[in-house]
Amino acid sequence: MSDGDRIVIAGAGVAGLRAAERLRELGFDGELVLIGDEPRRPYHRPSVSKQLITGAARPVDMTLKSYTELDARWRLGTRATHLDTTQHVVHLPGGEELWYDGLVVATGVVPRHLPGSPRHDPRVRVLRTAEDAAAVRRALAASNKAAVVIGGGLIGCEFAASMRQMGRDVTLVGHARAPLYRFGPRIAASVTELHRQHRAGLAMNTAVRHWISTKETFGLHLTNNQLVVASCVVLAIGSVPAVDWLRGSGLTLDDGVLCEPTLFATGAEDVVVAGDVARWPNLRFDDEPRRVEHWLNAVESGRAAAENLLAGRGQARPFTPLPRAWSSLYEVRLQTIGLPALAEDTVRLADGVTGFVRAGELVGACGWDRPKAMLYWTAELDRRLPAPATTPAPARWSGPEARPAVGTAP
Amino acid sequence: MTLHRIRGGPRLSVDNDRCERFGTCEWEAPGLFELGRDGRLRYRRRVSDEDAERAAAAARCCPMQAIVVRGVPG
Ligand SMILES: Cc1cc2nc3c(=O)[nH]c(=O)nc-3n(C[C@H](O)[C@H](O)[C@H](O)COP(=O)(O)OP(=O)(O)OC[C@H]3O[C@@H](n4cnc5c(N)ncnc54)[C@H](O)[C@@H]3O)c2cc1C
């Protein structure tokens, strides 16, 4: 390897950026290449359904800062098309091949499409990127009819709230009994009431039977026989891991990239995975691999993946975060900690705080506009679900001679 | 610039228009940030070099990207 060591980061989102930053903090002084298919540097994706939709901020305002000199080579607007783990090469368009000594996979997820929806109509959109937000704003500007969002999860609810903030009519269509139903009946009831207060329409327990598109508007005929008319329709029905480029790479693809507890991809010595695309067992909870699609997880897993890549697979430490997430809906701050999805039951922990229980054990909590109480419950969960004891602090990069994971076998 | 030279050290600020008082910063850096019972956020404006790393962690995690840290030692 005459050109020195090279670490490639595929996916220039927040996880990729935080991995790059951590590599430099730990003293990695080889070449760092970030490949991202979006045309811009990493930015604050959560604002796509909030400030970038309402126009309260522009994408440039949302660019993320690095707190260390990255000295990286940015390959933006470039898609990684294939990975070959035996040759240690990432393929780029035009036949270009990029070898690596270490690889960070951080390609995130892509929004799911709804079968039967006119997906090539410019008025039918998803929300993931700054460009998506701009496209929705264009569709909204072209007509003063209502907007419709399909999906009653966080992004669907945030979009509905953003529409009301802009003074636009909006209807949220969802197949669950209530929006945010997976956060338990208390949160679901509160968010239903909140949407009502702000006069956002809710069509729950239903789905689209068929689409009637005309030049000016859409008519959505729902299975409950309701007809809603829309200027634009946003699909917010979940997402799928962005792993197309990894088919045939030797990595295990099963709802994301399957990882060891340390974020090393199973079946590779020099590949770590971070962010929404990583499916790893968080030993704080159990040994079942799962993905976590939240901002703070992307920040923390990006840093942990970088530490472990430098430490090498043998010295790597399990990544055992206490997951934390937030959302803003209208004037309400919603926060979750732990893994509410594991729960069989919910309990009321305090005013506005729901606890999530599995086998008599608290595995998560969700706060309805209770940030101060959530600090208390974060500490409490951290105490009740301790991270298993770990090995020493992250190794500093000690140069090519040592070459733990980064570098081929001597 | 001159002020920075003379006083030195990392500095913290929070953009009030952005901050929604989630308190994530307090979890990342207790002692530097504190969400009061009244819901107001208090924070140190000047931090030691040792605390700069925790301040940067808070800035990375802030849901609103409202925290600005200047002068983090390289
Ligand atoms: C609209 C919206 C609102 C959200 N709001 C919140 C919130 O309020 N709170 C919260 O906790 N979380 C929120 N999230 C989730 C949070 O943004 C994600 O968890 C986080 O962005 C994940 O980071 P990542 O780096 O793993 O993936 P991403 O941020 O998706 O970055 C991955 C990058 O890789 C690129 N890429 C994909 N495939 C390739 C390829 N083959 N080659 C090159 N590049 C590729 C993608 O285009 C993307 O730029 C929200 C997400 C969305 C979409």
Ligand code: SF4
């Ligand atoms: S984490 Fe950010 S938004 Fe939350 S209180 Fe601190 S500065 Fe404000």
